[in-house]
Amino acid sequence: MTIAAGAGDNARPYLYGPEEAGVVEALRSGQYGHTAVTDRFEGEVATFLGVSETVAVASGTSALHVALLAAGIGPGDEVIVPSMTFCATVQAILAVGARPCFVEVSPRTLCINSGAVLDAITADTRAVMPVLYGGRAVDLCDVRPALTERGIAVVEDAAHAFGSYNGAQRVGATGALTCFSFGPIKNLTCGQGGMIVPRNPLEADRCRKLRGLGIVESAAWRAEATGYTVDGFGLRVQMSSLNAAIGSAQLAHFDKAETKRKALWRAYANALRGMDGASVVDVDVERSVPHLCAVRVHDRRDQVFRTLRARGVGVGTHYPPNHLQSAFAAWHRPLPVTEQVGREIMTLPFHQRMTEADVETVTAELRQSLAQTATR
Known part of the structure; x- marks a missing residue:
């Protein structure tokens, strides 16, 4: 029996056609870092999700890393997370100096539920990181008041779930600090990339500084200035204009x-x-x-x-x-x-x-x- 070509790969990127023209345009601009093309893609994703702003980064893993830092998670803190996830989820927790508290998933959905979260909370718990396995939303609305009262942030690993709904809203629009992956085989690809949906403008500012080496000013501002300001720790995990151009073309389809x-x-x-x-x-x-x-x-x-x-x-x-x-x-x-x-x-x-x-x-x-x- 001859196996059909589509069955030979577990997953493959899918391109609609305009991606190539978008990349060529970005290449010809001569500016390959975070540019107006990246800003435009952020705005398009925000509009699609129905949120006020998003923060583009280099990968889904860096989205988790930056989001945890922006939420104030660090050494000594504990993050509740399912063991059934890609190792990147756990590595992001370790990268900020926190420690994972592994919990069970439902055997039907492979996602965590509110009961598992409540049972795992300790005095050191500072975040819950639900993983939206296969694209399925995780609804923690019934325990959100208890988490908020304890100062526990919800940081969604929505790497699988771009476009999915949690109730009447798209994932990313329900008030959690949400992280998407736009890697090669995700629902929407940038070639490589990620996106953070912050919970408020202050958190958005933190994410932007963290992704850009702690520099306060935007790339556009720095191009016209003789200096810049660094006011804290930061990483170099911006999304390039080349990747943003691919993402923008993908989102249109x-x-x-x-x-x-x-x-x-x-x-x-x-x-x-x-x-x-x-x-x-x-x-x-x-x-x-x-x-x-x-x-x-x-x-x-x-x-x-x-x-x-x-x-x-x-x-x-x-x-x-x-x-x-x-x-x-x-x-x-x-x-x-x-x-x-x-x-x-x-x-x-x-x-x-x-x-x-x-x-x-x-x-x-x-x-x-x-x-x-x-x-x-």
Whole structure:
């Protein structure tokens, strides 16, 4: 059997066409740092989300790093975070000198819930970092008053969730300090990049200074001046005009991404319904722009994974639990649900170049692989 081309990659970037012209225009300007092109992209994203302002940075990881610093998180502080996430989430916590407090996820959604958050709060808790796995929003509205009373910030890792809704509002517009990733395979790509949605103008100013080496003045102002002011610590994590140009072109076509990703996820969900040995992780597709399609393989995941890879099907694993990583061993605690999920999780090929025929091919291969491994 020949595997369809769309099934060979777990994820691939998707370009609409105008991205190339945007990059060429930015290249010809001769200015490749944070420029008016970046400012324009920030404004476009703010309008799309329905927020007053956004802060563009070099990556989703740097968005988390800067957001934690802007929220005042630092040495001695504890951040509640699910273990089921990409290691970048945890590295951002360590980068500010804080420590992770790993918590369980729901086995149905792979996201944290309010009960897990409340149970994990200690005297040192200063932030909660929900991870919007697969694009699904995490609603902590019922515990927000308790968190606010204790001075605990909510810093959303929304790397998967650009375009998704939390209730009637887009993720990023609900009052949390929200961080997006615009990496190569995200719902919207800048090639590489990230975005912070600050909670207020003061926090926005902090984020801007932190991303730009602590310099107070804008790049445009400095071009006309003989000096500048540094009033604190900062990083060099601005988004370049080249990346912003790609993002701006992508955003103009985001309705296509939203429609296609929802359709692909629904096609998978329908094809997987009732399949023996595997179940789909629910992303709440009516309100989400799915970033991936994850399944739990209930027995012999590793064998199924190897069989599918050998057949040319681009499956992946997102993610091995972080509390079991040697780098984070100091913060290990038993998390039986996460550990079980970690043994079962597998992501199916999911990108906008795929067709529903590709989905049928992948699910047929999965069904055959499950049957083969069950007989060994």
